[in-house]
Amino acid sequence: MNKQQTAHIISHTHWDREWYLPYERHHIRLVQLVDSLLDKLEQDPDFKSFFFDGQTIIIEDYLQVRPGNRERLERHIREGRIFIGPWYILQDAFLTSPEANVRNLQIGHKDARVYGEVSRIGYFPDTFGLTGQIPQLMAQAGITNAFFGRGVKPTGFNNTVSDDGYESSFSELLWEGPDGSKVLGILFANWYSNGNEIPVDPAEAKVFWDRKLSDAERFAATDQLLFMNGCDHQPLQTDLPEAIRTAQRLYPQTDFVHSNFADYVGAVAAAALDRGLSTVKGELRSQRTDGWGTLVNTASARVYLKQMNQRGQALLEKVAEPLASIARLHGGEYPHHLFTYAWKTLLQNHPHDSICGCSVDEVHREMVTRFDKSRHIAEGIVEGSMQTITQAVDTSLFSGFGEDALPLVAVNTSGWSRTGTVSVELDVARLYLREGLTLEVTASRMKAIDLDGRVLINEQGTEIPCTVEDLGLSFGYDLPDDRFRQPYMCRKVKLTFEAEDVPALGWRSYAWVRLQEGEGALLTGKVSLLQGEQVLENANLRVEIMADGSFALTHKPSGKVYRDLGIYENTGDIGNEYMFRQPAGETPLTTQGFAAGIRVIEDTPYRASVEITHEWAIPASADSLLEDEQRSLVYYPERQAQRSTATVLLKLRTVLRLEQGGKGLKIESFISNTAKDHRLRMLFPTDLAASTHRADSMFELAERPNEPAPEWLNPSNTQHQQSFVDVAEAGAGLAVANLGLNEYEILRDGRNTIAVTLLRCVGEMGDWGWFPTPEAQCQGEQTAEMLLIPHDGDVVSSGAAAGAYQFQIPWITAQAELHPGTLPAVYSPLRWSGKSAALSSFKMNEDSGDLLIRWFNMESKPCELHLETDIPNRGFYKSNILEDKSAVLDCSSTVALELPVGGHEIVTVGIGLG
Structure with missing residues (x-):
């Protein structure tokens, strides 16, 4: 009898590296799993293959404990029985930067190639929603598919499946990105455990397969059915070959095979040619659901982690990589090995249960250490690169102001020219302890240094207003490459001033000189x-x-006035780390009408700052019913807990900063949190007539409706953002940029208010059990930073988007010596323009030694990218996400390049060096 369908059974384990147990507890189980897998592969040829969850870090973690098994592991990978890659880790898509996603893919490919072939599988089994540019990311990496478990289907408690509300007719679909890239999408419609623990016993197998085959056929577009033999931290099913033989005897018309993703994808692609698969476009965020199972509020769980991540990502990709590249162009080192180590350490915090803040407390304590470790490496790279650069900058033009002139450089590593307030610490004078003077004499001489009569000037000799803070006597040390450490004492000052028109990817020089x-x-x-x-x-x-x-904010160029900005809103939260749940019937508390303390704390020609303080009595926590409901595993939308009648003081200190040349208003919020089970947001009513808004996402300004779909029942409609969210109408718009505040909501209040979550405090992990997480209450001192950028209604052409991206990137300043040099006082190695292009990356490729520069088009319309450089080179070429050379560009010049960029295209240009 002819077989009518094929059941592809794929063995795997979904390996959350850390989650409801700390990393090392999961690590033990991983070692046990891989030990048993290697034994099984060697003992039973009928156990065909195993998929390592799409992440190569599993290999690192295993060999850290079992280095002696490397040869065994590598042999099975090369024989095609263990499939690895394409990622280093399985990341969250919305809470990690575009370049972090790229580095994750690059490192995963690099590490996988050491052992064998890279799996060309776009694997996102449990990612909490997917960004719209993933199809283009996959296509540029040579991957033609994407497997995912969330985003286009109704998902309820414990991953239950509903029959209606699909964006796709089948579990197989075509997924199209905003640029037009398409991949074959495979939805785990019955979850990635639908073939888990298959029975060997015929009677049990009959019950199992009657249900499983029916479930799979219900959603499948073809006769190729997928069964995932594994689940979270699932041990190996060692009797799977016997279970498959039992199934084959019971269902002779179905061909049961121990399969792999490559074979399954090939079979589905061939069988689906005439099936008319649905095309789903853009972001997959479970928009067509009741809104209770999207896990979107992981964007506000443990906000401090998101803030540390933003700082770490920006320092690596937007500061350290550009500086090291510029230093390399002028004789310095590009430390690829250190970058890989720093990126890997940071990426280890990017798995969805880690960066989402939805694990037990021990996990997130370890994350803080990793963030610090990665940052320390990045800071070391920045320091070394700045030494190379400052040694090469010609500061001799300041020598006319005396031998004690103190030069410095302000560096802008963003993609656009920049004006803003910077600070720099200068050693006015040093005395090394090797000079043999007593400590008392050394200290006395440094304290006696005269600081009077000095001014700050730019490279043209023009005096620049600055504030000088005497930091007094300071201890320091050099760490030379050729001798022992060299301690010294110095007299240190801190200068703060406005650096004006500093070129993109370049610097401007200044000096603090004596009149x-x-x-x-x-x-x-x-x-x-x-x-x-x-x-x-x-x-x-x-x-x-x-x-x-x-406060009211007037945008002078357009005349638009935005009122009632900066009000704080506070509500209870009886949800968990995954999802927010406001107590039923609660009216939010706000600071509107609540008298505040107001005082000026800074008044200079370049910046003014005003401090606003509140001491606000709010409920201390949820009432006692919440813990009873948590322990009883009451599904959070069904909880009846309310807020406590006891109150505590929530102390808020808000600082508004306006810079002389600023186009945005900076907001710093300092929160002394003693309350539990609550959420704090800041509100920005726009009063703009708009039915949609735009939010910065991965290589995309995603356009989203202000009103949710009809299926949406959750009163809250919060969303993810990266750098900013923007509401606009013809002639006016307001963008709210942030540093690590990844959750916002456009309120349906008649004013299109942008609400940005500053703090969300809960006491349990949630999901499948009772896991208390007292540290997720985020007690103590918390901070938040935002930048309000009003504009003319077009967030891109107005420069507001560029300003929001620059807000993410710290200025870098450094003291220089007084000397001649090969680089001018004001300089950038690259000049570029592109109407709707945004610079994303500026780095060196380890294999070719070439300079790789990446942009993305923020708009759907094509634009023209113009590039000029004075870097000696062999020519320009177009690359892809993996930095492979894809096409030599038709350009006879090595100085300038004109390149058309398609709508929403991610484009990488290589400059051949050497």
């Missing part, structure tokens, strides 16, 4: 951005602070 005899200060008169204590104003913005601490 010559007979010279007076060039600056005269008091310049202020303040009008009284409650109004800040520059050429672009006017900010008027009200008695309750809210």
